[in-house]
Amino acid sequence: MAVLVCSMAYGGQPPTAAPTGGPELRALVAAIEGYSADTAAVEWRQRTYLPPCQLAHRPTWSLLESSGRYMDERWNWGLDIRHRRSGPEDDWNVTFKEEVSFGNGGVRACADLDLDEGMLTEPTNFHVWGPTLWGCLGRLTDLQATRRGRSLPEVIAAASSREYLEPTASEPWPGIRARDAAPISAGALDLEVRVDPDHGFCPRVIRLVRLGTGQVGEETRVVDVFEAERGVWLPRIAIVHGYEALERVPELPPERLQDFERANSLEGLPLDEFGVGEALRGQMREIFEGGWKPGSIVIGTVYLPIGAGRPDQEIVCPQVLFIESATLTPRTPLRRFADRMLSDTRMYDGLTGVWTTWREMRPGAMRLLGEPQEAR
Amino acid sequence: MMLAMVVLALGTCPGQPPAPVSEPPAEPFRLISATPEDLGTVHGGVAVVRELRFRNTSEHALRPRISWVSCGCLQATAKPEAVSPGAEFTIRIVGTAVPAGPAQDLSAKYVVSWSVDEQLRSVEGEVVVRYSPSTDLVVRPTEIAAWCVAGEPLRVPMWVREATTNAMAPDALRPVISAGPGLWIQPVAFQDVTAPDGPSAVRAGLELGPTPPGIFDGWVSVGSAPEAAALRVPIRVRTVLPWAASPGAARLRASVGEPARAEVRLRPVGSSTELPACTLEVEPGIEGLSATIEGTTIRLAVTRLRGPDGAVVVVRGPDGALMARVPVVLWPTQRAR
Numbered sequence: 208m209a210v211l212v213c214s215m216a217y218g219g220q221p222p223t224a225a226p227t228g229g230p231e232l233r234a235l236v237a238a239i240e241g242y243s244a245d246t247a248a249v250e251w252r253q254r255t256y257l258p259p260c261q262l263a264h265r266p267t268w269s270l271l272e273s274s275g276r277y278m279d280e281r282w283n284w285g286l287d288i289r290h291r292r293s294g295p296e297d298d299w300n301v302t303f304k305e306e307v308s309f310g311n312g313g314v315r316a317c318a319d320l321d322l323d324e325g326m327l328t329e330p331t332n333f334h335v336w337g338p339t340l341w342g343c344l345g346r347l348t349d350l351q352a353t354r355r356g357r358s359l360p361e362v363i364a365a366a367s368s369r370e371y372l373e374p375t376a377s378e379p380w381p382g383i384r385a386r387d388a389a390p391i392s393a394g395a396l397d398l399e400v401r402v403d404p405d406h407g408f409c410p411r412v413i414r415l416v417r418l419g420t421g422q423v424g425e426e427t428r429v430v431d432v433f434e435a436e437r438g439v440w441l442p443r444i445a446i447v448h449g450y451e452a453l454e455r456v457p458e459l460p461p462e463r464l465q466d467f468e469r470a471n472s473l474e475g476l477p478l479d480e481f482g483v484g485e486a487l488r489g490q491m492r493e494i495f496e497g498g499w500k501p502g503s504i505v506i507g508t509v510y511l512p513i514g515a516g517r518p519d520q521e522i523v524c525p526q527v528l529f530i531e532s533a534t535l536t537p538r539t540p541l542r543r544f545a546d547r548m549l550s551d552t553r554m555y556d557g558l559t560g561v562w563t564t565w566r567e568m569r570p571g572a573m574r575l576l577g578e579p580q581e582a583r
Numbered sequence: 584m585m586l587a588m589v590v591l592a593l594g595t596c597p598g599q600p601p602a603p604v605s606e607p608p609a610e611p612f613r614l615i616s617a618t619p620e621d622l623g624t625v626h627g628g629v630a631v632v633r634e635l636r637f638r639n640t641s642e643h644a645l646r647p648r649i650s651w652v653s654c655g656c657l658q659a660t661a662k663p664e665a666v667s668p669g670a671e672f673t674i675r676i677v678g679t680a681v682p683a684g685p686a687q688d689l690s691a692k693y694v695v696s697w698s699v700d701e702q703l704r705s706v707e708g709e710v711v712v713r714y715s716p717s718t719d720l721v722v723r724p725t726e727i728a729a730w731c732v733a734g735e736p737l738r739v740p741m742w743v744r745e746a747t748t749n750a751m752a753p754d755a756l757r758p759v760i761s762a763g764p765g766l767w768i769q770p771v772a773f774q775d776v777t778a779p780d781g782p783s784a785v786r787a788g789l790e791l792g793p794t795p796p797g798i799f800d801g802w803v804s805v806g807s808a809p810e811a812a813a814l815r816v817p818i819r820v821r822t823v824l825p826w827a828a829s830p831g832a833a834r835l836r837a838s839v840g841e842p843a844r845a846e847v848r849l850r851p852v853g854s855s856t857e858l859p860a861c862t863l864e865v866e867p868g869i870e871g872l873s874a875t876i877e878g879t880t881i882r883l884a885v886t887r888l889r890g891p892d893g894a895v896v897v898v899r900g901p902d903g904a905l906m907a908r909v910p911v912v913l914w915p916t917q918r919a920r
Contacts, residue, residue, distance in 0.1 A: 233867075233893030237910035241832020244910075280821065281730035312728025312819075313739065329724030355728035355819045361798050381891075404914050408834075438830060558723050558742040575740060 232371040235383050238408040239400070240360040243344070245407075245439045248279035250537035251340045254529045256476055258495075259469035260514075260522040261462045267475030271526065276334070277540040278341040280358065282312035283577065285544035286334040308334065309544035312355060314558070314575045318548045318565070325548065325565070327572050328557030330354055338447040338528035343427055345413050348389045348398055350424075359410070362388045362398055372401065380404070380411045389415055396424060406432050406440040420504040423450050428494050431487060435533050444481065446494050448525040450510045456501050457516040466522055467499045467515070481529055491527075498525055541576055545569065611641035611697055611706070615671065622714040625680040631689060633712035634675045639666045643697040647672050650707065651692040654678065659691035659710075674710050686715045727803075727818040732825050732853030733905070738790050739818070741803070796822050796905070825853040826898065826907035833883045833896070834912045835872075843888050849879040849898070849907055861906055864897045869913070881909060888913055 228236075255271045257263075277285040287307050308317030310330050318325025335347050335354045345359035363369060366385035374381055382401030389396040401412040413427040431444040471492050478488060501509035501516070509516075512524035550566040616636045625631060639645050647661040658677045666672040678689045689712050696705035723742045731737035799820045828847040837843035849858055863874045863881070871886035874896050881896060891914050898907040 230890060230892040234891040234912055234914055235893070237832060237893035237895065238834070238912040238914070240910040241828075241830065241834065241912060244827060244831025247831075280823075282728040282821075312730070313724040313726075313741075329726070352726075352817070352819065355726065357798055357821075361821075365798070408912070438834075560721075 228369055229371060231381065232369060232383065235371065235381060235402065235408075236360070236363060236369070238404070239345075239363065239383070239402060242402070242408045242410075242439075243358045243360050245436075246344050246441070246535060248277075248281075248537060248540075249340060249344070249441070249533055249535055250277040250285075250540050251275075251441075251533035252531040253338075253340060254477070254531065255338050256527045256529070258512075258522050258525060259466050259475070261466055262519070263521040267469060268473065268527065269475055272337070276339065276341070277309075277537060277544070278334075278339075278346070279540075280346075281577075282355065283309075283541060284311070284330075284334050284354075285309035285540055287544060287547060307544055307547040309541050309576070311576050314572070316545070316548070316554075316568075316572050316576070318552050318554070320547070320549075323549060323551065324553045326555040326557050327568055328555075338427075338445065338526050340442060340528070340530055340533060342447070343410065343413070343429055343442040343445045343528065345400060345410050348396075348413065348415060348425075350389055350396070350415070359398075359400060359413075363400075366398070372399065374401075378412055382412065387418060403432070403440070406434075407438050409440040409442065420452075420508075422452055422504045422510050423448070423502060425449050430490050430494070431481075431483070433530075436535050439535060441530065441533050442528075443530050444483070444487075444491075445528045446491065446525050447528060448498055449513045450502065450524070451513045451516070452504065452508060452510045453501070453516045454508060456509050457511070457518070459516070460518050463515070463518050463522075467495075470499075471495050476527060477529060495525065542573070545573060611639065611643060611645060611704075612637040612666075612672075612695060613640045620711055620713055622712065624717050625714040626717045627680055629680045631678045631680050631687075631712055631714055632675070633689075633710055634673060635710055636671055636673050638671050639668050641697065642668050643699060644668070645672065645695050645697050647674065647693055647695045649674075649691055650694045652676070653688070653690045657689055657691060659693075661693050674708075676710055676712060678712070680714055681716055686713060688713050722816060725816055727816060728821075729818065730821045730823070733796050733822050734825065735853050736790060737820065741816070796824050823852055824905060824907050825851065825855055826858060827852050828881070828907060828909040832910040832912050833881070834914070835883060835885055835888065836914055836916050837888045839888055839890060839915045841888055842884065842886055843913070844882070844884045845911075846880060846882050847909055849881065858906065859900050861898045861900055864899070865911070866895050866897055869894050869911075872911070872913075874911075883911060885913060888915060890915060 252275050254273050256268045257265060257271045259265050259267055272288055274286060274288040276287070277283070286309065289305050305320045306317065307320060308315055310316060313329065314327065315330040316325065316327050332354050335341070335356070339347070341347060345362070347353055347356045348359075348362055349356040357365070363383060363385045366388040368386040370384045372382035372384055378401055380401040380403050382399060385398040387395045388398035395418045396415040397418060399412065399414040399416060400410055402408040403411045409429070409432050411429045415424040415426070416422065417424055426448040428446045428448075429442040429444070430446060431442075432440045433443045435441045473488060473491060498512050499515065501511050503509055512522065514520045514522040514524065548565050550564065552565040554563050554565050554568050556563055556568060614635060615638050618632065618634050620633065622631060645666040646664060647666065649659040649661050652659050656678060660675050662673050674691075674693050676689060676691045681687065690709055692707055692709045694705050694707050696703055698704070721743070727739055729737055729739050799822065801818050803816045803818060826849045829850050830847060833845040833847050835843035835845045858879050861876055863876055865872060865874050869885070869892050870889070872883065872894065874881060874883045876898070881898070883896070893913065894911040896909040896911055897905070898909065900906050
């Protein structure tokens, strides 16, 4: 006899209370909540680039992935991804498979299109890993429950305190610092978010800073935006940093320093294709160059982009995200991901433990995913 | 009591010092301590660790290393790399317990080598750690995120099946709800979804009671008996109000000292399609800011923008029920620094 015991707990102040604090803080809290409502569902195409790294045979910035994606506040999501790295070296073609997966907060259907095989099971975190437009909107700051992430207003509302951040010379946008906003297993993080009033309060900086040490853990810098709908601006180019702590300032070999220089040159990034002008290129260089300078935490401890400070490891940060297109009003997005899977695809039903085909599985699976009209 | 802590590949008895490959017993090292091999019942996600400590009893420098692990998820270490005569070394394996299934064995093989007259000698050993997952049931999903409209029912599907055999009939698996005080999950509906030739399985539809707006975190635990250690499935529920503003906020922008206006429309999010007559409250009140509603359109105006400020228009139905809330942003178009 199996027994289910259930408990629900109040998970932080819901964003339903009237904004508190000074007038500027109240204004930004309301603006971020409004922006979050405007971007509650997004379908987009993106490309992500990895920095140069001689150790990994990447002499220039290189394409990591190209994908079509969908995410919404109901925790529905879709991912159509090609693991296609554009490394010029022959020995560097890592994987070339194409995978489609989609689901909601409890169920995932996925298929490897090369193998014609897939499964219906529970979600993994794959669709929320790495730079995404959804992450640039501040919806993936819950490091303890990434794929069940809260929105920025939800995170800010649940923080132990909030303070207004004045614009600065290097970050000329107002912002909010939310204390202890992103709990993780090993401690807690402050959230700093700066939004752009002249572009519909689109997030420009999202930064997670470890309490106590001041170490930046993750940082998203949106360097270009576009108007997806009247008054609603979305990130178009973003630089996403992930940092790691080191015990001391590392002594790096010339090859590693050369990697940094190559990253600063921007070579390999599709800047002409995206019409990136000199001013914006200058901003991007500045952000990259700043990243290679070890950030000081406490005496004798520094932090650098992940991999950069360890000569025997691949440099994996920062990564640059380019948004090719996006819509805020997608129609039947999950069904389109479902259509990418061939009817004869062999499928394992991980919920009940049996093998079947996508043709047989699809009606029931789509009902689980909130598409009951698919029952046919 | 488990005595079989080290199984030597060369055929010596468990717990005995390993023998060299091609020499009469030289006993180059000796086991001096070991943590238990059988850890009993372990909850999913908990670290499973076994550590063996040896002393170099020979007059040679020993080099221990890991040669094989039973699972890629297993971390195995042999430290230090070089062990002087009389010094100690440690073989350690660390895994993570799976939440369900039959008894689990995790193992790693290690090789200890040394040189005698420039000839390399070695012995191989194996370290094993064993545990039983805390439940014999497989539950899917193991983590849930759900969305619902305030005041409307929410049903969350779950699947429970027996982990090892097909012998258990669905009736025996049929879970029974047991809610403690203050818990608000409604009775669970079950459906037999046992497939021909497949494992026995039941689908459990958790029906959650009405929830106030916001994010709520909780859990459901599943065990094979009331007293059995449970598998905890975290649940996050996002509950939204039945009507939402479009655009998402009323943004009043003008130069400081100038009047400003904005307009939003309310659209249904849940099953209701007609907005009843509603009242508006602005929280907190802002001098000169007014809000009116006509049909589904809310109009806001401020007589003179004084600087950045923010508020919320709270929309309530005839019975006082919360229908929507509209963020209000006042932000100067050109702001003095």
